[in-house]
Amino acid sequence: xxxxxxxxxxxxxxxxxxxxxxxxxxxxxxxxxxxxxxxxxxxxxxxxxxxxxxxxxxxxxxxxxxxxxxxxxxxxxxxxxxxxxxxxxxxxxxxxxxxxxxxxxxxxxxxxx
Amino acid sequence: xxxxxxxxxxxxxxxxxxxxxxxxxxxxxxxxxxxxxxxxxxxxxxxxxxxxxxxxxxxxxxxxxxxxxxxxxxxxxxxxxxxxxxxxxxxxxxxxxxxxxxxxxxxxxxxx
Numbered sequence: 001x002x003x004x005x006x007x008x009x010x011x012x013x014x015x016x017x018x019x020x021x022x023x024x025x026x027x028x029x030x031x032x033x034x035x036x037x038x039x040x041x042x043x044x045x046x047x048x049x050x051x052x053x054x055x056x057x058x059x060x061x062x063x064x065x066x067x068x069x070x071x072x073x074x075x076x077x078x079x080x081x082x083x084x085x086x087x088x089x090x091x092x093x094x095x096x097x098x099x100x101x102x103x104x105x106x107x108x109x110x111x112x113x
Numbered sequence: 114x115x116x117x118x119x120x121x122x123x124x125x126x127x128x129x130x131x132x133x134x135x136x137x138x139x140x141x142x143x144x145x146x147x148x149x150x151x152x153x154x155x156x157x158x159x160x161x162x163x164x165x166x167x168x169x170x171x172x173x174x175x176x177x178x179x180x181x182x183x184x185x186x187x188x189x190x191x192x193x194x195x196x197x198x199x200x201x202x203x204x205x206x207x208x209x210x211x212x213x214x215x216x217x218x219x220x221x222x223x224x225x
Contacts, residue, residue, distance in 0.1 A: 004156070031211070042202050042215030043157065056212060091156050100145060100211045104156030 002026065004105035006092050012111045018080035021108045025073070025094030031055075033102060034067055034077050035091040043091055049075065050097070082112045117146075117205045117216045125222045132190040134219045136203035141184060143205040147213070148177060148188045152199045160188070160201075190221075198223050 005024040013019050025032050030051050035043035046065065048055040052072040060067065064083070069075040079086055089109050093102040117138045126132045138146070145164050149157035163170045163177045163186070170177050176189040190197055200220045204213040 040217070042204070042217050044215075045212055048212060093156070095211065100147065100162070100206065100213075101159050102211075102213070104158070106154070107156050 004092055004094055004103055006090075006105035006108055008108055009106060010109045010111075012113065013082055015084055015112050016081040018078065019082055019110060020076050020078045021090050021092075021110075023075045023077070023092030023105060025075070025092070026103055028096070029094035029103070030072075030097040031095045032069055032075050033091075033093040033095075034075070035093065037089045037091055037107070039088070046077070079110075082110075084112050086110060087112045116140075117203055117214045121219050122217065123220045123222065125224055126193050127224050128193060128195060130193055132188075132193045132197065132221055134188045134190075134201050134203075134221065136186050136188075136216055138184050138186070138203075138205050140205060140207075140214075141181070146177075146179065146186050146203060146205045148175075149202045149204060150199045151202065151218070157202060193221075193223055195223050195225075197221060 007022050032049040034046045036046055037043045046060045047057040047067045049069045052069050065079055067077045089107040091104055091107045093104045095102045145162050147162040148160040150160050151157040161172045161175050161177050163179050174191045179186045200218040202215050202218045204215045207214050
């Protein structure tokens with residue numbers, strides 16, 4: 001089966017610019033996660049979707065980050081405006097409903113200069 | 114809040130030897146724990162999990178041990194190979210929504 005797809009793989013932007021990341025989960029997976037992984041740290045959950053509804057976005061900096069999963073399949077994560085501290089790898093993961101095994105995409109490495 | 118953490122940021126092991134990566138947790142109510150492997154430039158990959166009602170679980174070349182008394186778990190990799198070079202994370206659930214708390218990771222370095 002195809003894995004979780006993410007694009008772009010790399011992105012370099014200047015601070016105060018905007019950026020968007022795209023994720024296509026494994027077919028049939030109802031749950032989708034966005035994580036931020038800063039170099040040398042474990043992933044930190046930003047937002048969790050169940051189908052097209054938000055389960056938890058308590059750690060999403062809502063003044064600058066937004067995410068949507070309109071049709072319950074693909075998802076986009078946007079940062080506007082970006083700050084230097086947003087430099088990180090943004091990981092998307094998906095899982096079956098009622099399963100704790102999460103499948104991760106390759107991530108998008110964002111560099112903010 | 115709850116936490117999950119690994120003991121060593123880096124572990125160097127001779128090729129062919131066994132590797133042991135340790136992890137401590139604080140949430141005694143966790144139903145399960147998961148070990149993930151993250152190779153350079155890739156997303157984390159599921160290795161093995163263990164339910165809280167188990168003390169030991171074995172997979173292919175890997176064994177996870179869970180000691181609930183001291184809130185400690187370990188991942189043992191037998192006959193370590195160059196392909197095992199990666200950062201290893203332990204993770205446990207924060208709540209019933211399958212959200213995970215992740216440790217900082219242990220980087221496993223294989224010496225030839």
